Amino acid sequence: MCMTTATALSRYADLPALIGLMEGDEKHMGAAHSTLDVVWVLYDRVLAVTPATAEDPARDRFLLSKGHGPAAFYAVLAAKGFVDVAALRGWTAFDSPLGHHPDRVLVPGVEIGSGSLGHGLPLGLGSALGLRAQGVRRPDGAAPRVVVLLGDGELDEGSNHEAIAVAGRLGVDNLTAVVVDNASSTHGWPGGVAARFAGEGWAAREVAGRDHDALHEALTRPHTGRPLAVVARVRTR
Amino acid sequence: MRETFAATVSEAMDRDPRVAVVLAAISAGMFRSAAARHPGRVVDVGIREQAMIGVAGGLALTGMRPIVHSYAPFLVERPFEQVKLDFAHQDVGAVLVSIGGSYDASEEGRTHQAPGDVALLDTLPGWTVHVPGHPDEARAALESAIPGDDRVYVRLSETSNRAPRPVDGRLSAVRTGSPRSAGVVVAVGPMLDRVLEATADLDVTVAHTSTVRPFDRAGLSALVGAAGNADVLVVEPYLAGTSAHEVAAALVDRRHRQLGLGVARDRELRAYGAPAQHARAHGLDAEGIAEAARGFFLA
Numbered sequence: 001m002c003m004t005t006a007t008a009l010s011r012y013a014d015l016p017a018l019i020g021l022m023e024g025d026e027k028h029m030g031a032a033h034s035t036l037d038v039v040w041v042l043y044d045r046v047l048a049v050t051p052a053t054a055e056d057p058a059r060d061r062f063l064l065s066k067g068h069g070p071a072a073f074y075a076v077l078a079a080k081g082f083v084d085v086a087a088l089r090g091w092t093a094f095d096s097p098l099g100h101h102p103d104r105v106l107v108p109g110v111e112i113g114s115g116s117l118g119h120g121l122p123l124g125l126g127s128a129l130g131l132r133a134q135g136v137r138r139p140d141g142a143a144p145r146v147v148v149l150l151g152d153g154e155l156d157e158g159s160n161h162e163a164i165a166v167a168g169r170l171g172v173d174n175l176t177a178v179v180v181d182n183a184s185s186t187h188g189w190p191g192g193v194a195a196r197f198a199g200e201g202w203a204a205r206e207v208a209g210r211d212h213d214a215l216h217e218a219l220t221r222p223h224t225g226r227p228l229a230v231v232a233r234v235r236t237r
Numbered sequence: 238m239r240e241t242f243a244a245t246v247s248e249a250m251d252r253d254p255r256v257a258v259v260l261a262a263i264s265a266g267m268f269r270s271a272a273a274r275h276p277g278r279v280v281d282v283g284i285r286e287q288a289m290i291g292v293a294g295g296l297a298l299t300g301m302r303p304i305v306h307s308y309a310p311f312l313v314e315r316p317f318e319q320v321k322l323d324f325a326h327q328d329v330g331a332v333l334v335s336i337g338g339s340y341d342a343s344e345e346g347r348t349h350q351a352p353g354d355v356a357l358l359d360t361l362p363g364w365t366v367h368v369p370g371h372p373d374e375a376r377a378a379l380e381s382a383i384p385g386d387d388r389v390y391v392r393l394s395e396t397s398n399r400a401p402r403p404v405d406g407r408l409s410a411v412r413t414g415s416p417r418s419a420g421v422v423v424a425v426g427p428m429l430d431r432v433l434e435a436t437a438d439l440d441v442t443v444a445h446t447s448t449v450r451p452f453d454r455a456g457l458s459a460l461v462g463a464a465g466n467a468d469v470l471v472v473e474p475y476l477a478g479t480s481a482h483e484v485a486a487a488l489v490d491r492r493h494r495q496l497g498l499g500v501a502r503d504r505e506l507r508a509y510g511a512p513a514q515h516a517r518a519h520g521l522d523a524e525g526i527a528e529a530a531r532g533f534f535l536a
Contacts, residue, residue, distance in 0.1 A: 057300060105328050111298070113326045116318060122288045123323060126259075126295020126303075133257060133277035134299065159319070162288035170280075 010079045012040055018075035021088040022098070033072035034182045034209070034234040035149060039064075041215040042147060042178075043080050048138055051081045054109045058138045061111045061127055065120020066151040066180065067101040074098055074107075082109030118157025121177060124148035125163045128175040128227075147176040147219075152193050153184035161196075167227045168201030175227040176219065177202075180209060182234045197229035209234035238393040239336050241372040243267035245379045246304055246334075250275050255302040256383060261289040263307045264336075290316040293331045294323030302332070302383060308342070309335035309351035309392065317357060325363055330387045332379070338394030338427075339475050339500045340515040347507070352500035355449065356479045358390055365389045366450035368426030368474065373401035374447045394474065395512065396427035406448045408456035413463075414442040419534035420468030420494075421460050425449055425480075428472045428521070435526035439534055440465075449473070449480060454487035467493035470533055472526055476500050477519075496533045498526060 009018055015036060039062075043049075047060040064073050074091065077083040083098070091098040097106035101115030112123050128146040138144055150160065167175050179193050189196060194204035203223035207214045209232030218230045243264065250256045250271050258268055260281045272279035280296075282288045286307065293303035305312065312335045313320060324331055335354065342349035358364045365387060367378035375393055381404065382389040403409070408423065412433065418440045424432035426447045433443055442464050446453060461467050469484050477499030484495045500519050508518065516522045520529060 103326075113322070116322055118287075119291060119319065119322055122291020122319070123295040123298065123327070125288070126292035127298050128295070129277065129280055129292060130257070130296040130299030130301045133296075133301065134254070136299070159287035159291065162282065162285035163291065166282045166285065166288055166292070 009085055010081070012044070014079055015040065015072070015075045018078050018085065018088060019071045021085070022071045022074065022091045033069060034151075034180050035066070035069070036072040036075075037210045037212060038149065038178055038180060038215055038232050039073055039076045041212050042219070043076050045216050046219045047145070047147065048140070049109075051109065054082060058136050058144050060138070060145045061124075061147065063112045063114070063120045063124045063127070063146065063148045064102060064110070065112075065114055065124070065148050066117065066154050067114030070100065070102050073102065077107070077109050083107060117154040118159035120148045121150060121160050121163040124175055124177075125167050125172060128167075128172045129170070132172065132174060143174045145174055145176060147178060149178045149180065151184060152179055152181040152189065153186070155179065155189065155193065155196070156185055156187075164197060164200050164202070168197070171201070171225050172227050173223060173225055177227070177229045178219070179229065179231045180234055181231050192231070194229060194231045202227045202229045204229040204231065206231045206233065208232075238369060238372050238375045238395070238397070239264065239267070241375050242306070242334055242379065242393060245376045246383075247271040249379070249383045250278060253302070253383065255300065257296050257301045257303050259289050259293045259296070259303050259305045261286050261307050261311065263311070286311050286316045287319050290319035291323050294319070294327055294329060297324070297329035297331055298327060302386070304332045304334060304383070306334045306336075308337045308349055309354045310337070310349060313354040313357055313390075314351050321361055324388050325361055330385065330389070332382045332389045332391065334379070334391045334393060336393050338392060338396065340512050341395045343512045343515050344509045346509060347505060352476045354390075354392065355475045359450070359479065363388050364450055365448065367391045367404065367448050369393065369404070369447050370398045370426040370429055370445070371401035372397065374404050374426075377404035378447065392426075392475075394427055396474065398427060398430045402429070402445055402447065404447055406451070406453065408444045408446045408453040408460065410442050410444050410460060412443040414440045415465065416463070417465040418442060420466045420470065421457070421464050422530065423457065423469065423471045423480075425471070425473045428474055431521075431523040432472050432526055434523040436530050439530060441530070441534060452480060452483035452487070454483065457484065457487040461488060461493070467491050468534060469493065469495045470530055471495065471497045472521070473497065473499040474521070477502055494533075496529065498529055
């Protein structure tokens with residue numbers, strides 16, 4: 001990892017410039033990425049994982065299930081030192097580790113390869129069950145968290161609903177689903193996305209998806225005995 | 238073989254804390270006592286096969302060794318994209334154990350039959366495929382697979398040979414033909430006894446393996462080299478010709494002929510009845526194999 005550039009470009013305000021290294025146009029970056037704020041809050045204030053602990057069995061895990069548009073994710077990984085900033089420039093090139101869909105084998109800190117929708121939540125559920133079965137504990141004594149980021153459009157995939165039902169019924173409380181809701185589901189979710197999770201036994205919270213303090217509060221308030229769903233409402237400009 | 242599977246896995250769970258079982262309702266009763274002894278290590282997701290595979294991939298990501306089990310069509314075909322992406326693409330492994338084979342569930346009909354399972358897994362990299370021909374072979378295959386981290390498919394069926402053979406990944410001669418023999422017959426897993434019966438009056442080498450992937454190309458090359466003709470008949474209990482590309486690769490250095498027997502590719506058999514009747518309909522009983530062998534070797 002290139003620590004000099006990582007420390008130079010390590011703030012939230014640097015994310016548009018980092019995204020610009022990939023997408024080449026800085027003017028409207030940031031706002032165009034529905035996941036930018038929630039991914040930043042997770043890595044900056046919620047998840048117990050650093051480049052030094054990226055392989056630690058007791059780390060918190062972030063699974064980007066909605067693999068589309070990963071520039072915001074790569075930018076946060078670069079700002080936090082998981083990915084060399086210089087690598088961003090060559091993204092999507094033949095020999096770049098950074099493609100339009102992330103590959104865990106190629107990118108340090110990426111927990112799953114994603115792109116085909118509906119795989120992240122079942123994988124996250126299995127990871128949470130595996131950590132629970134093995135009794136893994138973080139240094140602070142807490143169970144490692146598994147946080148899966150999905151989109152409301154991605155929820156169209158039935159595999160998510162299989163995992164939502166199982167996680168709720170098994171009370172997998174080290175699992176968190178963050179659903180970035182930009183109203184892109186083809187047929188919508190009458191009654192709201194949160195109700196789909198609440199009905200299956202999850203603690204479900206809705207929050208403004210650009211409000212960092214609100215995101216932090218929703219992601220960290222206790223939810224004992226149940227998995228947590230945080231629906232982050234975002235209007236993509 | 239299903240009982241052998243449950244017993245072998247339950248014993249492995251007692252020894253190895255990495256081992257976890259993932260089920261989708263089917264066979265859940267057989268793991269009830271293992272589940273009670275090992276809380277959290279038997280996960281029954283209910284009738285949700287996509288989640289079954291995804292959960293297994295997630296368990297493997299945390300260092301566990303998932304053993305995933307259902308009827309072949311619900312284990313391999315229904316969640317095939319999960320099999321593709323949630324194991325190899327994530328660079329993790331699992332042991333997938335199916336029951337039903339091609340037509341054990343003959344009375345249930347097409348929905349419970351998956352003769353294409355091995356061919357489908359052939360489209361993915363890195364799968365070891367065991368097709369045990371005896372319960373002892375099933376136990377040996379599982380005991381070799383469980384300690385690893387790789388991707389293994391164990392295809393169990395109700396059809397069994399009278400005696401077990403070694404599970405060592407090799408193609409080994411059970412009956413050796415003369416130096417002027419007509420060629421080599423490869424019997425996969427439970428096909429061995431009927432192949433021996435069907436070819437009793439032919440001068441051919443009969444070889445057996447219960448591990449079809451990776452295929453023992455060197456072993457086939459050597460057996461064919463010792464035979465009188467480079468003619469190879471492969472008898473597989475799943476889709477006909479599934480291993481044709483392996484035979485072609487093994488014999489790429491010489492002129493050869495090959496024929497693959499197995500479940501018909503060109504039609505759906507709309508019939509119930511007994512597995513033996515399906516074997517007969519596909520030409521996989523001793524009589525059908527004998528007729529095909531005579532036609533191929535004596536032509």
